Amino acid sequence: MRAPTLDLTLLRTLVTIADTGSVTAAAKRLAYTQSTVSMQLQRLEAQLGMSLHEREGRRLRFTSEGERLLSHARRLLALNDEAWNDMQARQVTGDLTLGIPEDYASLLPSVFAYFHQLYPAVGLKVICGTSAHLVEQVKTADIDLALVTRQRNSPGGEVIRREPLIWAVGVNQQPSLSDPIPLALYSPGADVFREVAEQALLAAGREWRVAYTSQSMAGLAPIVTAGLAVVVVTRSMLTPSLRPLDESSGLPVLPMIELALHRAPHRPSEPARRLGELIREQLAAST
Amino acid sequence: MRAPTLDLTLLRTLVTIADTGSVTAAAKRLAYTQSTVSMQLQRLEAQLGMSLHEREGRRLRFTSEGERLLSHARRLLALNDEAWNDMQARQVTGDLTLGIPEDYASLLPSVFAYFHQLYPAVGLKVICGTSAHLVEQVKTADIDLALVTRQRNSPGGEVIRREPLIWAVGVNQQPSLSDPIPLALYSPGADVFREVAEQALLAAGREWRVAYTSQSMAGLAPIVTAGLAVVVVTRSMLTPSLRPLDESSGLPVLPMIELALHRAPHRPSEPARRLGELIREQLAAST
DNA sequence: CACCATTATTGATATAACCAATCAAAAAAG
């Protein structure tokens, strides 16, 4: 009662014929001869003992059996590709260091988990630091990748994602929003946030004072949640203790910032390439 | 970025090696030479560019990659078999008549739907009749299959299922259960129900009277739901207007009855064979 | 150490997958 095995190669040409609509085009795409593709189709029909296609004029049409087999074929090939990619991924080995600003850490754990599932043989290390510092480390190849807020003065890297900057205050606080506005500043993007905020306030004709500064959001959290200052964050950095402010607050709208992925110069290692791909996919996908 | 195609034949031998635990045994099962299987395994490893197995002593062990590929292989082969069977099933063609007692009709619509999905090219006709009559028709090859209550005097067929017989009354009724018990009788199994009921009552020393008779449950329904009589049914024949009685009613416990599938003599047609298989599977599965 | 079972290797063979070339048919162009 064991079913014979289908030939995935033949199924591949079948779906290619369907996708391109002609034997000749399929042959070109698959780098076969036209006669080969023609015979492959015949072979498939012979093996199954039924005709899968018929021609009306020069146009090719699939029989209902052909259509049916097509859907089976697509599923089988999808599974084949998945299996193949998984097997190859397990061969990808090596070590790899990614640098991110501390405050982006919350953005990535699911990506790390997924990466480890796909590439269990890769040792992934993550270091935190300021964007400016990380960019330096990538340039000197101390680390392989760095995901940072794009710097005005170091415009390299590939833009992965754009995020709106927003004002935020302590969740139950109503801090004074009259001039001078008390700012709590920190440096996930090595003062990009600060520049952006100050320029926006300047353009709006507002005044401000830098009430507190810190190297990371963690240091500012008590000040902000206490309602003593306003802070600038991205939406993904919001915590339950932070309340975002919209335009009704009277504060100027802040521009987008750009997340950029920097890669070490001189062709990245295979693991680095893969992680870069994954970060791009995943961060582009999530809102 | 298109992944190469795996060879399902090689994957089949891989899982056979895993299932049997040895190359030689796999070769035997697959009707290959031992050397062929050995080389197939090597070929698979060469194509994937990794080693899938290692031997410790004489025992064969799969590497983690091997285990991984095994799970992929099983899924792929399952899909392959499903596809193959589906394609072949669509070629099964012909006409087919199944006979069932009217009161079993409720048991089978899902089976019919499934059958039509699997074998869309088969014209299925269903006729109803008494079990005795249907058995006759099968014998004379007037119909292909008959699913009937097994007759004491025509013990042929394959027993598909056993079901308890139970007493039932109108859902809101409390009919008199003192002797003589008023019976409503009908003949889904050509009086098998009647025989069984009367024997059980006799053995219990009870008395009864046949209050109503009919050819089908439908004819008795008004009488029974009005609370004028007790009826004997199987659990699958219960309708919302019927209330089953358990032992506390004082009525004797009834024996099981057997559903038997009779096939026309002299090798059944392919569609008949398939429907028979399906009925056996489905009715055995459902409680 | 000899013996048995299992696996790997080798050499020969035959199948069949592929290509190049040709033929057939139909649409498109003239």
Next chain:
DNA sequence: CTTTTTTGATTGGTTATATCAATAATGGTG
């Protein structure tokens, strides 16, 4: 209507390779 072009089917020949039979190697067993 004829010619040209495009597309698919067919044929013959070549090559590659999957298989088998036979043999060698390996490791466990009496």
